[in-house]
Amino acid sequence: MRKLWRSYKGGGYQWCRLIKRRMWPGTSIADGTLDVVCDGQRIRLISIHAPNDGSARRDFFMSLEKWCTQATIIIGDWNVVMERRDAGVNNKYGNDVSRKAMWNLMSVGKLVDVWRTLHPNMTAFSRRQVILGKMKQSRIDFLAV
Template structure:
């Protein structure tokens, strides 16, 4: 288990590996703020850098955070988690899509580091939600949880979908990698089974 614990109830991320799933952990990085944990490992003769994030809620902080992710976008990079920004109108509640500077920073990161958002690439033009929140007795739904990866890895992803589970307002984001059984994320944790 690899953790980055924050000092408030709103931060904290984890990556958990089931025993005997990954035997060669090469490096671990945490930001010590509860926003990022990254583990580099090898599996099936390939290096992967799996990063789980919970982006800050404040736009200015989110911009700086997305810029800092550039250092984690090496070959084999997979970044999953709560990005706290809508990438397009399809991700936002109807009528609520507006300017957000962190969106521009994220899009620049994807373009400059040759990365793609896997779910959206597989579901072009589809509206889906990954977060459900009750605000003033009204249900607000949006898609804030993404898996981004180097384009060279995109063909390895299969079965990417969201599934709401009982203990979180965020859906689990589950996907299969051709090289590694399957990965499930949600509630700011990443679990690599088999289970």
């Protein structure tokens, strides 16, 4: 397992990958991204765990824009609620300084939230936590393609 695990950590965030270098021909790894070729098309895979702090998260999303230069898939913990309906009744949906940067990243990369596309009218949560006796729920984990 040790040979498979690699991690990039910097600036208060982590990118993790369970990839061994040169595992597949035509595969390249740089700064937490994995480029693969599938049916002649290069696809960039990025696994993220965005920072909890809003300003750091904004900077993190802005730093990802440079990697969205081709067909890109980003999956992981974005740590921000995209839309009001993705926040539970006991959650505050306020101004989050990173949300605009996240939407800009989605636009620059021509990315869509796969789950929301498949379930446009559903409400579901990826994070649940009881705080002071109240259930806090939100959808902060996304697959963007």
